Amino acid sequence: MRTMLNLLPRDEKYFDRFSDMARRIHESARILNSFFVGEAPVAPVADQIKRLEHECDEISHEVLRGIDRTFIPPIDLNVLLNTLSHYCESGHSDA
Numbered sequence: 505m506r507t508m509l510n511l512l513p514r515d516e517k518y519f520d521r522f523s524d525m526a527r528r529i530h531e532s533a534r535i536l537n538s539f540f541v542g543e544a545p546v547a548p549v550a551d552q553i554k555r556l557e558h559e560c561d562e563i564s565h566e567v568l569r570g571i572d573r574t575f576i577p578p579i580d581l582n583v584l585l586n587t588l589s590h591y592c593e594s595g596h597s598d599a
Contacts, residue, residue: 517570518567518570518571521563521566521567522563522567524563525560525563525564528556528559528560528563529556529560531556532552532553532556532557535549535552535553535556536549536553
C-alpha cells in the first residue's frame with residue numbers, strides 16, 4: 505500500500521503555486537468589486553482582470569506541465585492481468 509501512495513508527486517511548489525493563483529483570484533475579485541461600487545471605470549478594471557487571468561492561466565499550465573513530468577500513471581488493470589496471466593502460463597509461477 506505504501507508504494508501506491510508514493511506515486512503522487514510530493515513537491516511542495518504545487519501548493520505554493522495554488523496559493524499564488526488564489527491571491528490573483530482574490531485580487532481580481534477586489535478589482536471587480538471596485539468597479540461595481542463605482543470606484544473604477546470599466547477599461548482599467550478589464551485590463552487588470554485580463555492580466556490577472558493570464559497569470560492564472562500561466563500558473564495552471566506550469567502546474568500541469570510539472571504533474572505531467574512527475575506523475576506516474578496507474579497501470580491499466582487489463583494490461584496487468586494479461587501480463588500476469590502470460591507470466592504464470594510460461595511456468596514462472598509456483599501455483
